Amino acid sequence: MITPDNLTVQKRHITNVMDVLSRPGEVVGQSSRRLIRAGQPLQKRLLLTPELVKRGQSVRIVARDSGIEVTVPGEALQSGGAGAVIKVRNVRNGSSLSARVVEALAR
The missing domain is CATH 2.30.30 (SH3 type barrels.)
Structure with a gap:
């Protein structure tokens, strides 16, 4: 389960990345489908809603x-x-x- 402590907000150039989530509230409480690398933009398709x-x-x-x-x-x-x-x-x-x-x- 993703908690606020797992997240870091950064400004990045992401025009080539689809379905990026930009607000922590969109992510907290969900879990990942697979390993997510540190610094990797979070994408909706990588997450599972409980x-x-x-x-x-x-x-x-x-x-x-x-x-x-x-x-x-x-x-x-x-x-x-x-x-x-x-x-x-x-x-x-x-x-x-x-x-x-x-x-x-x-x-």
């Missing part, structure tokens, strides 16, 4: 529109990290839908 939701886990499905909010219990049909879109099942009516992972439920 899973916040595991397949089979109970979730809360929240839909908001025009000031109205509806919340129903659900079950994750896929695992995913923050920002991932996963399939979930509404346990009240059995329907499946796609939902964005926002945060882990408090235990």
Whole structure:
């Protein structure tokens, strides 16, 4: 897991480097897919977002529109990290839908 102590912010010429992350907040809490050398620019493709939701886990499905909010219990049909879109099942009516992972439920 990457912590603030693992990071150093430097000004560098990176026009030839794709998907570079430039803010520590984008990186802290993630882990690397492979070894990252000291001084190497961090790229999104090198990092793994920790899973916040595991397949089979109970979730809360929240839909908001025009000031109205509806919340129903659900079950994750896929695992995913923050920002991932996963399939979930509404346990009240059995329907499946796609939902964005926002945060882990408090235990």
